[in-house]
Amino acid sequence: MNRKEFLKVCGGSCLGLIGISLLNQSCTGTHYVQSTVINDQLPVLKSEFTEIKKNKTELRKYIVVKSDKIEQPIIVYRKSENSYEAFLLRCTHQGIELNVNGDILTCSAHGSEFSNKGEVIQGPADQKLKSFTVSSDEKNIYIQLI
Ligand code: FES
CATH class of the missing domain: 1.20.5 (Single alpha-helices involved in coiled-coils or other helix-helix interfaces)
Incomplete structure (x- = not known):
């Protein structure tokens, strides 16, 4: 050589x-989780919100859930131990998958931005993100797809 x-x-x-x-x-x-649809729900272990940093247990503010049955991922924000909000990461302008930047969700196509409540911060999108009901028990959360 x-x-x-x-x-x-x-x-x-x-x-x-x-x-x-x-x-x-x-x-x-961003922590990604793969889940499988069961009875129109996506179950996710609550422990997915837990991470170990420098030997300390911390809670993630959000995770992103993927499944073969949904076209685009769903972001789930943890508000408290039994309170979660979930939004489809699909721009309401023309359907492009959103990028996650913490509490701000951005669209690389034309610059729309959404809050962690799914509300439009900046257009051209003019509609909130699709949201999902989330229930929970001791061990799991369940994202209701329908
Ligand atoms: S598709 Fe997202 S801003 Fe146009």
């Missing part, structure tokens, strides 16, 4: 590592 080939291989590898590192950083803020 000559010098030029070596630099080409190393440069490509370094760019790949940087890309993976950036991807990991962008993913660490």
Whole structure:
């Protein structure tokens, strides 16, 4: 391998590592959960809201739930131990999947923004996000799809 080939291989590898590192950083803020629809509900363990940080147990403010049966993910905000709000991550302008930035949900297509209550902060979208009723028991929450 000559010098030029070596630099080409190393440069490509370094760019790949940087890309993976950036991807990991962008993913660490949002916790994704896969669930299966049972009787028109998506059950999710309450423990999915728990995370260990520096040997301390903390509670996530939200998680994102995915399922094969729904086109786009659902974000679930934890308001208290038995109070949750869930919204479809689908822009009400033209149906693009929203990006999660903490309490603000943004659409990369035309710039709409939504609050953690599903309300429009910035258009062109002019309708609230689709919301779901969420019930809970001791162990799980249940997102009612219909
Ligand atoms: S599709 Fe989201 S702002 Fe247009």
